Each structure stands twice: as structure tokens, then as C-alpha cells.
Amino acid sequence: MKHTIFRTALLGAAVGMSAGAASAADYKQNPFTLVYEGAITQNEAGKVNIHPVTYRLNGLDISANVYTPANYDPAKTYPAVVVAHPNGGVKEQVAGLYAQRLADKGYITIAADAAYQGASGGEPRNVDKPAYRIEDIHGMADFITNYAGVDQQRLGLLGICGGGGYSLAAATTDKRFTSIATVSMFNSGLVRRNGYNESQLDTISQRLQQASDARAQEAAGGEILYAGDANLTDEQIAKLPFDLYRQGYEYYWKTHAHPNSTFKYTMSSLLDLMRFDATDQIELIDKPLLMIAGTKADSLYMSEQAFAKATGTQDKELFKIEGATHIETYWVPEYVDAAMNKLTAFYEKTL
Template sequence: MRNTILKATLMAAMASVCGGEAIAADYKKNPFTLVYDGAISKNEPGKVNIHPVSYKLNGLDIAANVYTPANYDPKKAYPSIVVAHPNGGVKEQVAGLYAQRLAEQGYITITADAAYQGASAGQPRSVDKPASRIEDIHGMADFITQYAGVDGKRLGLLGICGGGGYSLAAAETDKRFKSLATVSMFNSGRVRRNGYADSQLDTLEQRLQQASAARAKEAAGGEILYSGDANLTDEQIAKLPFDLYRQGYEYYWKTHAHPNSTFKYTTSSLLDLMRFDATQQIDLIRQPLLMIAGSKADSLYMTEDAFAKATGTQDKELFKIDGATHIETYWVPRYVDTAIDKLSGFYARTL
């Protein structure tokens, strides 16, 4: 059913999303299956280039894209930025957009599919455990600091949505990252535990029981159970209670759909997710910190909460993009431009 919907939506010439019109991207028309506006379609001398790579992380093959700046010379020393993708996202979507745009500013950037997700290896599929997602970020740092031309002493980190929450956790202890930024940070543990906007506190115990039962079934060799995936009609999407979910379905299922991207995650992952919080030990972040979020994002409360708790660094800024919602920071040109301008100044100063 999902494949049918995906095929149909990708064939649509135009799709209404986020209060405007967005051309539906077709991953089949890009040789690197990129689905963002202005994506590289071929590597050319003197321009930003993309390099699909693969490396091992704890025995698993990780699929990643490295972006090199215009006139890249492997004998020179460039600052570098690791870009962590949103929950359910893949490297060909918003993480790739930001990685490419930062490469245009002179950085070598990397974004990788999380282990067990996207084009990366790992069984069962769609495991979404915080420890693994944090390890993915450490792994990208391992790889990119050995890449030709990278100055390992000038390494930055950018996390988007769920990748933002995991980036906070990674940077607490990984001091290879000299500065850290987030865009539309999503605290996965808080949301899985309490519900979005803390709307499911009364069902916490019930959901933990379901996750425990799913883990028991897996251990007994039974069916792998999943949460988070749904086939929704346009009418059902319109009735969802939060902008993030309404616009998220439009983005991931229609205008920027990619076959490796999915909302689903193993139900047993909730055992790990629900005891995690992106703000635990956040005072260990001593690096410069920039947190970007849309002023109209219904996820803004998570960025504001984390920013207030990040007391270990005095070099920190909360920057709100006027008028933007959470998903609009992923693709709306004027909001992306604003974010990139802010990020460029931040990394130029801190790297």
C-alpha cells in the first residue's frame, strides 16, 4: 500500500504543502537519488561535488555522502561538518540539502544513513535506539577526520530534528566537535515517552507494556513489531493535531519522498527511547552552541527547554526563524537561506 501511494505522489507534478506550492521531487531523476531543491545531478570540476562512500561501524556497512567544496584540493586543509539526519529521514533529503549548502561555503561535509536505516546495514530494519543514533554521529566523525583534506582540529556538528537531539548527546562527550548547531531540534526520548507536546502522559505505562511485549516476541524468534508507520489519506493527514505531523507527512510521503525513508521503527526500540532524554547531562556541552528553530514551530518548546538547560557553555545562541514551522526549515528556500546564513557565520567564527 505504501509503495502504491509513494509512486502516485511522486508522479504528481505539484503538491500543496506548508501553505505554499512545492514541486514534487522524483528520486529516480537524480543519479544520486537526491530529493531536495538544487541537488547536485553530476560532478563537475571547480564545483561542489558529491562522493557516495561506505565504511564500517561496529561491523555494519554505513552508507554516506561526502560533499567537497568548489575547487577542492585534497592537499589543503579544510574545516569539516558532520550532519545528522532527522528521525525517519535519509541522507538524500534535508540532511543532504544542508550538507551541500555548507559545502558551498567551503566545508567538507558528511551525512550518513543511520545504522539499521536507509541504505545502511543492520537487522532488523528500522531499529531506532538512541545509543545507536549517537554512535552513528561518532562514526561519521571517525570517517571524515581521516578524509583527504580534512583538518580534524576544525570539526563541527549539525543535527536536524531527531538528529539534533542525538547531536546534543554526542557532543556532550565527543570533544572532537569544536562547535555544535541544531535546526528544529527534536527530543526523541521526551516525545516517545510523553507524547508530542506532552500529550500522552496518561498512556505511558500502557505503551511501555506494549514495547516490553514486542521485545519478548523478538527474543522468542517471533514477528518484529513496528510503530509509527501509517497509510493516511489526505483527509486524515489534514486532521492530525500538530503542524509537524501534518507537514511531515506531506514532506516525507509526497514532495520529498524517498523509498529508503520511513516513519516506522521497531516497537521494542521504545524500551531505549523512553528512558532517553536529549537534555540529560547537557551541561557537559562546553563547546559553542547555536540552536535554530522556526518561530511558529510547535516543536519550539524542545529547543527552548534544551537551550535553557545547556548551562555548561556561555557561548550559546537561540535563533528563531521568523514565521517558519518545523518542517518548513527543511525545504522552504527563504527559511533555508536564513538558516544557512546563520550557520555560516557561526561555523566561520567557531571553526
Template sequence: MAAIVGASGGAALAEDYRKNPFTLTYGGAITKNEPGQIHIHPVQYKLNGLDIAANVYTPANYDPAKEYPAVVVAHPNGGVKEQVAGLYAQRLAEQGYIAIAMDAAYQGGSGGEPRNTDKPQHRTEDIHGAADFITRYAGVDAARLGLLGICSGGGYALAAAKSDKRFRSVATLSMFNSGRVRRNGFEDSATSTIGQRLQQASQARAQEAAGGKVLYIGGGAAATDAQIAAMPFEMYREGAVYYERSHAHPNSGASPNSGGAYTVSSLLDLMRWDATDQIELIDQPLLMIAGSKADSLYMTLDSFAKASGTKNRELFKIDGATHIETYWVPQYVDAAVARLTAFYAKTL
């Protein structure tokens, strides 16, 4: 934790969203569209009647009359496009790709009520919708479309790629199977309370339907050092620092005073869903990246083992990295980007 928020590291590796004209939070974030350099283009488009907010990153010397491969980047649970998804989209643009990082419907800068609804069918549709938009973007070669999902965005990327064959290849980073964790608990530690939590989710939905208060999981004041230290899993401890301190953004569901990371009623959908259901339908090239020290690694290993439908699959462990460290630590980001660009160069 000290490595993230300490004076020697935190300021250099994160961007204060208030000082960035595009409210980007990551180190090295673009601040101005300079001639001949990569550019960022805030865009908005409709998806199922909702306004979706996104950032498109274009390569240096981008020429809309030429054709470029493109990558859709899906953000983590509680995250927004200005955080790790934007970092990886920017890094891919540096490698010659047009990349789009979008806020999920009901989250971030996108429309939809109740806020921070987090349902798998919506998150998967977000990815399909981003493909709809970016394949019509000037300069994009629709025949060379890739997908990158980060954390829970990785689980939803797997779900989208099962049926959406516009994606010629799919990659995940620190994949998080939201359905499995919401159902069974992290490391399957809460299976004894599944029934109880489903009852709570059912009651929350009934309350919403009756016009009552929308109930949330998470939200409130930022966690104290003592509260963070008491969290049982490293991913959650480091995640609290990342989302609440070092890379905080007000649109993030995981930020302090956001109202809550997701609605309790979302559990009705999350708990009956699993990223690995029918995963054998993925026949595109598949790359799964995770930190070798990540306590979430078991989800990547489980999904990779079940992805039997593709003849081209690769598992890459970033030596020494935890889950959250793959979001921001330069050496780990560099390692992930190098493997991603090699993968997309072969498959797109």
C-alpha cells in the first residue's frame, strides 16, 4: 500500500483527474492533442436508448483515409474509462491501434437508472455496442477488431466473444469472474450464505419496483488505513487504495461517496451468471494475462482450462504482479502491453 500512496511513487504513477483536461487518472496520461502524436477523442453514442460516454484513442499521425486495426477495452467493476481501461487504450494507440474505452451503461459518464446497476447482460451488451460504434469509426478496419477486458471486464469480454465473431481475437487482463464471486464469495469463501444473499437481492428488487429506496453494496466514506488492513484479500486491500486514493475518479462506482459500487438487486442477475458458461463457444485466438502473485489468479486459470473451443490460446503470468498492480505499476503494464501487442499483431 505504501508503494502506491507514498510520496516517492504515487504522484509519479497517477494523475489527479482534476488537473487533467480529460479527467484521466493514470500516469503518463495524454493532456493535449499534439500534432503528430496520439490523440484522444471524447465521444458519445446511443445504445438501447442510453447515452454511452467513451474515449477513442487514435495513433500518432492518424489519417482517417487509412485503415487501422482497432481494440475495444472493457473496464473493471466499479471502474471507469479514465482509469486502467484508458491507460491500456492509450498504450495500444501508441502501438498503432485505434482503441475505445467506454463507460458501462448505468455507470460512469453513461446514462441509465438506477445508477451503478451492474448486470452481466448490460455489461456484455456494452461490448457489442462498442463494436457497433468503433467499426464505423473513420479509419477502422472492421475486419481487424480485437477485444481486451480488464478485471470483471475480462469476464464480460469472454461472454461477448462467445457469440460476437466480429472480434477476431480476445484478451483478458487480471480476469475477474463477477458471477462466481458474487455467488460464491472471493475464493469461494461464502457458499454457505448464497440463499441468504439471494433473499436480500430479491427484497431489494421488490423495494425498487415499489418505488422505494435503491439499495447499494459499497459506497460511503473512504476506508481508513485500519479498515483497509483488515480486508481479508489482497485484491480488495490494494483495490481500495487504487480506487479511493491513488487513481480515484468521481464517476467511479468504487470511489468514496459514489453511492455504492453496485445495486443489491443486481445480484439477482450476477449470482445466476458465470463467465465460463458455454466458454467453449470462443473459437477465436485467446490470450489471458494475470499476475503470478494475484489472489484472483484462480479465476484466470479456471477459465483458461475450460476454453477448449479455441486452438490458439495463451496464458501469460506477469512474474511478481498482484491483481491491482497490473493496473498501474510501470514494469507490469509494460510486460502486459508487450504481450498484448505481439498477440494482436499475429491475430489482427
């Protein structure tokens, strides 16, 4: 059964690894612990700047980075974009990359660590419940719309991987978002429930029982059980069946490792995850919608399913990046550039 839970975790989206397993130490070379290529190393006049902030959300301290455009003037007004990170990821990784690139285009952007994750508060650590992740997005909107210079009427949303699925869910009801975009959208609930590409349909009840037992143990004051707390060898990684698995390990465990990014989440979270679906009531999205995914991504089916169900808006596009896999949209320059070109045009038109 341990093997089953591990696979569920791995299928769950943009995987992360514990700091102890990381072989890369790029975060140590950056004063803001950013791990992406081209990351800000210092704030300079006339350039994009980064501003670490902390704010309260439902009694918890949320750790976030706000990026401001070159020559930012708080007396002027700017459009803003909220950026939601992948499951297992943190604000210093791909969410920070896209937030910085958008700031370079003139937007004030925010990327925050999810509650109970990263540098944000919350106990037990690494609770991963959809309701919390959706509330994180509402909370980022709360904060950034009150940031100096932000035009509250021009607020965009960008969700990456698992953050993309949660962004769709948040946007069904939060009409502050003028337009919504996703990159490599991952429907966390669907995958936790059915497995990646429907690979675990025969163990749903068994896994739900295990999650129920884990919650009962927590309620009784017992040990917090975690799913996905695994450490694979290079040989084991090479044998994983999907690109998302193999390249996810490479990204989170080696090339873009960060100590706050972790692979594990509380097993009891599965009670909430397995009844969630990012496409539930997606027809309530009545704003411009852009979904971006790679043609070689084995997660592409999730963007295609969500796009088909998003019938509440006629202003929508599914843009496929030729040759890109899921994880490659996180860091490969040509694919990030392709996504950014599309996002720039989209937000220019809609914000």
C-alpha cells in the first residue's frame, strides 16, 4: 500500500523534493533564494525589483514576493497579475520566474507560498487541501489590489500546474480577476482520485480508507502521516513511466531545488483532494481565458478537458507550445519565451 500512496503523490503535480535530497544549491547563491535562470540578485533603480512581504490570511502569516516594473512609481497605476505556484513548488521557482518576466512587461506581480507550505505559516506542515489553495489565490488578490500603484480594475490571474487548476476554481466565483491564464494546468483532485492518465481507478476506495485512517490518527493526537515522502535513486527515476515524473524529479530535486519545496503532503489531505475537481462549475468563468500547454506534455489532456468544459466564456484559447513537455514550460528558455509571448499579448488585450 505504501507503493500506491507514493504513486498517488508523484502523479499529483509538479513534484518537489526535500532539501536533503537536493544536489543543486543555486538558492544559496541568491540573496532572495531564487532558483530560476535570470533571477534578480539585487534591487537596482530603473530595473524590475523584488519585494519580500508577509501578510495575514485567516490567522496565518503568508510569505510572498512582489515584483515591480522598471522605474516603478507608486503614484502611477499599473495592471497586476497574481501567480499561483505548482503543487510542491514554492514562490522562488517557476512562479517567481513568470512573475519576474511579467513585471518586466510592466505588471506588478505577486507570487506567494501556499498556506501550510514553503515559508508561510500553518501547522501541521504541508497540508495540501484545495480549499486552502483556492483561498491562497483570493488572499493574494486581497493583498496586491491594495498595493501602491495597482489598478484594481486590471487584475489578471496566472496559475501554473496545480496552481493552474486552483486558479480555475478560484476564478469561477472571484470576479476581481479580469482575465485568467494557466500554464501546464494540472487538475490535482482528478489525479489524486483517479491516478495520472486514469491509472489508479481500481484503488480509489483503498486509498480513501488509508486517508480516513490517517485523519482519525491525527484527531486522536497521533503521528501525522505523509504521502509522497520518497527519495528515489537516479536509476529508479529513469524507470518512472511518465515525463512529468522523470523531469519533475530533475527540476525539483536537482536543477531548481529549494529547501522549502517538498514532495510530501499530509495523507489526510487526500480526503479533500480526492473529492475535488478543478473543472467543477468551470462554466461560471465568464472572463477571457488562455490555457497554455506543451504538445508533448503527458498532462495535456487536463488542459484539453478543462478548456472544453469552459463554456461560460467565448473569449478563450488553448495555446499549445510545439515540442514542449509539462516541466519544460517551467524553465527551457524557448518554451518559456513562447509562453511569455502569448501571455504578454493576452494580458495586453484583456488588462
